[in-house]
Amino acid sequence: xxxxxxxxxxxxxxxxxxxxPMTTLQAVLRYQLGYTAVKxxxxxxxxxxxxxxxxxxxxxxxxxxxxxxxxxxxxxxxSITPVDGLDPLQQAFLDASGFQCGYCTPGMIMVSKALLxxxxxxxxxxxxxxxxxxxxxxxxxxxxxxxxxxxxxAGAAPGAQRR
Amino acid sequence: MTVGEYLVPRSLPEAIDLLERHGPELxxxxxxxxxxxxxxxxxxxxxxxxxxxxxxxxGIERRGDVLGIGATTTLTQLLAEEGVxxxxxxxxxxxxxxxxxxxxxxxNLFTPSPGGDVAVALLALDAQVxxxxxxxxxxxxxxxxxxxxxxxxxxxxxLLVEISVPTxxxxxxxxxxxxxxANTPAVVTVAVALERRDGQISAARIALGAAGPHPIRxxxxxxxxxxxxxxxxxxxxxxxAAVRECRPLTDALATEWYRRRMVGVFVRRALxxxxxxxxxxxxxxx
Ligand SMILES: Cc1cc2nc3c(=O)[nH]c(=O)nc-3n(C[C@H](O)[C@H](O)[C@H](O)COP(=O)(O)OP(=O)(O)OC[C@H]3O[C@@H](n4cnc5c(N)ncnc54)[C@H](O)[C@@H]3O)c2cc1C
Ligand code: FES
Ligand code: FES
Numbered sequence: 310x311x312x313x314x315x316x317x318x319x320x321x322x323x324x325x326x327x328x329x330p331m332t333t334l335q336a337v338l339r340y341q342l343g344y345t346a347v348k349x350x351x352x353x354x355x356x357x358x359x360x361x362x363x364x365x366x367x368x369x370x371x372x373x374x375x376x377x378x379x380x381x382x383x384x385x386x387x388s389i390t391p392v393d394g395l396d397p398l399q400q401a402f403l404d405a406s407g408f409q410c411g412y413c414t415p416g417m418i419m420v421s422k423a424l425l426x427x428x429x430x431x432x433x434x435x436x437x438x439x440x441x442x443x444x445x446x447x448x449x450x451x452x453x454x455x456x457x458x459x460x461x462x463a464g465a466a467p468g469a470q471r472r
Numbered sequence: 473m474t475v476g477e478y479l480v481p482r483s484l485p486e487a488i489d490l491l492e493r494h495g496p497e498l499x500x501x502x503x504x505x506x507x508x509x510x511x512x513x514x515x516x517x518x519x520x521x522x523x524x525x526x527x528x529x530x531g532i533e534r535r536g537d538v539l540g541i542g543a544t545t546t547l548t549q550l551l552a553e554e555g556v557x558x559x560x561x562x563x564x565x566x567x568x569x570x571x572x573x574x575x576x577x578x579x580n581l582f583t584p585s586p587g588g589d590v591a592v593a594l595l596a597l598d599a600q601v602x603x604x605x606x607x608x609x610x611x612x613x614x615x616x617x618x619x620x621x622x623x624x625x626x627x628x629x630x631l632l633v634e635i636s637v638p639t640x641x642x643x644x645x646x647x648x649x650x651x652x653x654a655n656t657p658a659v660v661t662v663a664v665a666l667e668r669r670d671g672q673i674s675a676a677r678i679a680l681g682a683a684g685p686h687p688i689r690x691x692x693x694x695x696x697x698x699x700x701x702x703x704x705x706x707x708x709x710x711x712x713a714a715v716r717e718c719r720p721l722t723d724a725l726a727t728e729w730y731r732r733r734m735v736g737v738f739v740r741r742a743l744x745x746x747x748x749x750x751x752x753x754x755x756x757x758x
Contacts, residue, residue: 330478331511331521352512354505360570366548367570372508376478377525420569441654442568 320388335370346386346415357443360416386415407456409447502576543578561646562593586682595679596663605630618686683718711740
């Protein structure tokens with residue numbers, strides 16, 4: 310029972326990978342494609358460090374067989390980082406000191422990205438709810454919430470006035 | 473990774489056919505939020521896995537006073553459905569956004585205690601579950617679905633295809649009490665659905681999670697409030713009956729002793745919540 314070829318769109322570019330049955334999207338992104346912003350914290354769905362967007366919605370790459378995203382749009386932190394410079398959300402995390410070791414940061418940013426797409430002006434409660442599945446062992450969360458609030462104020466959501 | 477084959481059927485007949493062909497060794501997976509951690513950890517080492525994600529079993533359908541919830545409807549989809557507030561409350565209190573995007577309503581019925589928060593709400597709503605296999609389809613009350621810790625009425629060649637609930641039950645309350653505010657397993661979950669006629673409770677269903685081997689109803693507590701107008705004394709009696717009837721487990725989160733006491737506290741609070749809502753509704757319509 311051999312491997313399969315799976316095609317999906319990664320950051321706007323079509324990619325084709327050969328996968329063994331049920332290889333996770335996390336393993337494909339990290340080890341086959343070198344997208345190491347997709348972290349490998351727990352592989353249990355419990356830490357959020359592997360969060361990517363599939364068709365714009367946050368999901369956990371450690372719980373998703375790569376075959377399941379065939380034909381779909383996958384977005385990682387690499388995909389939203391401009392060639393030179395930073396995405397406004399990345400800049401907001403920098404401005405607010407929203408990270409220390411940085412391990413949780415790609416997951417935090419991907420969830421926040423999706424949140425601001427859905428809801429450009431989230432309340433503090435809505436930010437806390439969106440990030441409830443992402444664990445940070447360093448910051449105490451306050452600077453992360455401040456970063457998302459800052460990004461929302463600066464209009465970081467693509468739908469908002471400024472880009 | 474030891475999995476030999478990953479099957480992704482595109483329809484229910486195809487899924488049933490694959491299940492019949494490969495037998496009980498075929499591991500069925502919907503959202504994967506329970507199954508994938510076990511596979512990643514090497515606790516489950518299935519030869520073959522079948523995903524229901526593309527089998528066309530997702531989505532919510534209204535049929536008069538009934539809501540038909542496809543087994544692979546995600547919790548995010550359930551949260552967006554406004555027809556049954558009790559189910560929204562249950563979905564809102566469950567896991568995290570990315571998990572809710574993946575986890576299915578059907579899968580929640582297979583979640584071992586203390587999990588299964590949505591199942592508790594469904595039990596209070598007296599949900600029916602539709603099971604399909606090579607011999608056809610049958611409908612079973614959810615109250616008869618769970619038979620023990622991680623055992624149920626599903627035959628080895630059957631799949632769960634739909635869960636249906638009435639949209640007419642309006643007096644409901646849901647409380648999940650955990651050690652944290654969000655994204656946490658339950659110490660105890662309480663879901664209540666009542667019907668009222670001429671100011672009196674005419675039917676009552678009180679369901680508990682993390683208070684037995686699977687979501688359970690507490691008949692003595694229900695009987696205590698039927699025929700009453702939910703006076704404070706009656707609520708105390710119902711809470712005391714629930715404490716006697718529940719059979720909680722001890723795990724890393726809470727002991728049996730503590731859970732039993734919390735059943736009393738949160739059955740009382742859930743019933744008080746219904747009294748408050750009722751008062752507000754009466755005041756509004758006056
Ligand atoms: C981080 C984290 C947090 C969580 N928090 C909560 C929580 O707060 N509350 C809670 O209740 N749960 C929680 N869970 C557990 C789980 O996510 C949910 O119970 C979810 O609803 C399970 O659904 P699934 O489709 O992902 O299950 P799957 O893993 O796909 O399936 C589990 C099992 O159910 C069976 N199954 C599923 N669907 C069918 C079907 N249609 N027909 C036949 N068999 C089927 C299969 O045997 C399968 O092995 C959490 C899980 C994680 C990882
Ligand atoms: S690695 Fe996926 S949630 Fe922790
Ligand atoms: S910055 Fe270290 S885990 Fe969040």
